Amino acid sequence: MIRPCLSPRLVAAWRISRAHYSTSKTSEPLRILYCGTDDFSVASLRAVHQEHQRNPDLIDTLHVAHRPGKLGGRGNKILREAPIKSAAQQLGLDTHVIDTFTGWTPPTAFNLIIAVSFGLFVPPRILNAAKYGGLNVHPSLLPDLYGPAPLFHALLKGDKKTGVSVQTLHHAHFDRGTILEQTPYPGIDIPDPETCTPAQLSCHLAPIGASMLVDALRSRAFVPPLKEVEWYQSAELKGRRIRHAPKITKEDMHVDFKTWSSDRIIQLWDDTIYEKLCNQKDDGPKRIKIHKVSVAELDELESDIETIPEPFWSPLYGCVTHYTSDRKIICLESFTVQGHGQGKGNSFVLPRLKDHFKSMTTFKDE
CATH class of the missing domain: 3.40.50.170 (Formyl transferase, N-terminal domain)
Incomplete structure (x- = not known):
């Protein structure tokens, strides 16, 4: 409809x-x-x-x-x-x-x-x-x-x-x-x-x-x-610069957690996000699609963190999370891992990546 x-x-x-x-x-x-x-x-x-x-x-x-x-x-x-x-x-x-x-x-x-x-x-x-x-x-x-x-x-x-x-x-x-x-x-x-x-x-x-x-x-x-x-x-x-708006590529949609704020990440993800997920147990990168994210504030124990770590599994939120440049937490509440059940990304990730990810790169769907 x-x-x-x-x-x-x-x-x-x-x-x-x-x-x-x-x-x-x-x-x-x-x-x-x-x-x-x-x-x-x-x-x-x-x-x-x-x-x-x-x-x-x-x-x-x-x-x-x-x-x-x-x-x-x-x-x-x-x-x-x-x-x-x-x-x-x-x-x-x-x-x-x-x-x-x-x-x-x-x-x-x-x-x-x-x-x-x-x-x-x-x-x-x-x-x-x-x-x-x-x-x-x-x-x-x-x-x-x-x-x-x-x-x-x-x-x-x-x-x-x-x-x-x-x-x-x-x-x-x-x-x-x-x-x-x-x-x-x-x-x-x-x-x-x-x-x-x-x-x-x-x-x-x-x-x-x-x-x-x-x-x-x-x-x-x-x-x-x-x-x-x-x-x-x-x-x-007069003299204002005229800007080109070329077709969006995967590089345009690369999300940098270390420099982007949580608002900017959510704004550009726009509910159609793909990520490449890699860990020691997988043969290669897995593409995942994000369906729902939320933002959480750092608690007192986390507020003194000096560096932004890699994405990690959070028992507190029960999902994959990542710190952002404005000292907040992005929670991946629902996502689909390539080749697996719709929206069951966290269930797939938990037994495999409970402690940490080797690397993760984020892209938007073309």
């Missing part, structure tokens, strides 16, 4: 914050091919579909293109479908499975392409065939944090504010289009930036981006002449 991130309160706040304007631009009824994958793209799809039902003179048809499901889980036997597939089916929309545009011909004549968190570059052949080209919703204040992982990098870099941009699809590069809509200066506050996770930030921004996209459709912002609304490189901010 897809749970949309749409929040009426946030959408209302966005609409109040922006200046509404009328437009004399006109367009043919839109025949939209909507390309998306994740929950962030689902929010915009739902908003566009709602506008399609409310205003058929603006949007005539709406089709959805999505990536094929991927095998995962134990033994790569579980097929994981893109969240947007389920959402499109619930809305009764025609769908098209695309893993490459090479050799693919649209089944009908679309005059606007919308790509949100799609992951595939829409080639000039497809854009040129659409009278109005393409639009994209990007969760950052473009041109800053351009790239495939803006939410993660905003949190990793300690940003306090962020935003959403609606841009045209460029014929040669990702995130180089004309910015047609953008959250007002100085951006949107990241809620609880010290603990906010990428998933929480996505859910916070998704309804705002969905509303901005619908506004761009209503105002026909995609109809030439295009009006650039980018403020990030305005005179008052």
Whole structure:
């Protein structure tokens, strides 16, 4: 079941914050091919579909293109479908499975392409065939944090504010289009930036981006002449460094218990953590997935510890624990060891690693 991130309160706040304007631009009824994958793209799809039902003179048809499901889980036997597939089916929309545009011909004549968190570059052949080209919703204040992982990098870099941009699809590069809509200066506050996770930030921004996209459709912002609304490189901010937000790798998600605080570790783990676990009795490293963690304060006997030890089994908490740089304890309450029972990591670890681990390195799921 897809749970949309749409929040009426946030959408209302966005609409109040922006200046509404009328437009004399006109367009043919839109025949939209909507390309998306994740929950962030689902929010915009739902908003566009709602506008399609409310205003058929603006949007005539709406089709959805999505990536094929991927095998995962134990033994790569579980097929994981893109969240947007389920959402499109619930809305009764025609769908098209695309893993490459090479050799693919649209089944009908679309005059606007919308790509949100799609992951595939829409080639000039497809854009040129659409009278109005393409639009994209990007969760950052473009041109800053351009790239495939803006939410993660905003949190990793300690940003306090962020935003959403609606841009045209460029014929040669990702995130180089004309910015047609953008959250007002100085951006949107990241809620609880010290603990906010990428998933929480996505859910916070998704309804705002969905509303901005619908506004761009209503105002026909995609109809030439295009009006650039980018403020990030305005005179008052001239010279500010533009940052890239590349795809997240395992190295990006390496958790350093000696320098990271407990809040930062929990923030970036975001409930989808993998670790490599090694000990003297195992033949090699074991990958583990963390399902639940908690934070505990050091007691009086532990408060004078001068060095941060390796992860260890704690009889007090009944689970694997580790000290953090802010002198707290991370408790791995539930995790799964590769090749063993779901959530039974502590039961697996206890007889084997009760006293200590030889080494442990932490990674986030790709």
